[in-house]
Amino acid sequence: xxxxxxxxxxxxxxxxxxQVAVRLPRFMVDRFRKGRHGLSREIQERLARSMHFDQVExxxxxxxxxxxxxxxxxHRAFGQEWHADQRAHRTFxxxxxxxxxxxxxxxxxxxxxxVKAEPxxxxxxxxxxxxxxxxxxxxxxxxxxxxxxxILEGSND
Numbered sequence: 001x002x003x004x005x006x007x008x009x010x011x012x013x014x015x016x017x018x019q020v021a022v023r024l025p026r027f028m029v030d031r032f033r034k035g036r037h038g039l040s041r042e043i044q045e046r047l048a049r050s051m052h053f054d055q056v057e058x059x060x061x062x063x064x065x066x067x068x069x070x071x072x073x074x075h076r077a078f079g080q081e082w083h084a085d086q087r088a089h090r091t092f093x094x095x096x097x098x099x100x101x102x103x104x105x106x107x108x109x110x111x112x113x114x115v116k117a118e119p120x121x122x123x124x125x126x127x128x129x130x131x132x133x134x135x136x137x138x139x140x141x142x143x144x145x146x147x148x149x150x151i152l153e154g155s156n157d
């Protein structure tokens with residue numbers, strides 16, 4: 001029995017798609033065409049990122065925006081990105097620390113969480129979990145760990 005020749009053309013989409021017509025300024029189209037994947041894919045990826053960011057908790061979006069503004073201010077002041085120069089890097093970290101200190105001075109008035117761990121201990125556990133998970137992802141490993149909530153609620157601090 002002979003095998004059918006493989007179909008040519010574009011591979012089938014993983015999700016159902018619909019073609020739409022959108023008018024965009026030429027500078028945007030030119031920029032999208034210079035992207036890694038071509039015009040359509042570049043627009044799709046940028047829309048997906050935008051939709052993802054829309055789902056980020058509003059207070060976190062504000063904080064991210066503030067950190068971004070501080071990074072831009074450091075860049076203007078030093079003429080270097082915060083991650084490319086020692087002094088700019090230290091200055092950026094210090095400005096973020098000042099921003100976080102301001103947050104610490106304005107804590108929420110209510111206590112709703114059931115976690116009993118002290119904030120410093122909880123922060124260490126969360127950060128260490130983040131570092132381990134990030135390391136495993138970079139190394140291509142999947143490690144099953146207890147959830148952070150299980151770890152924190154089991155904490156006796």
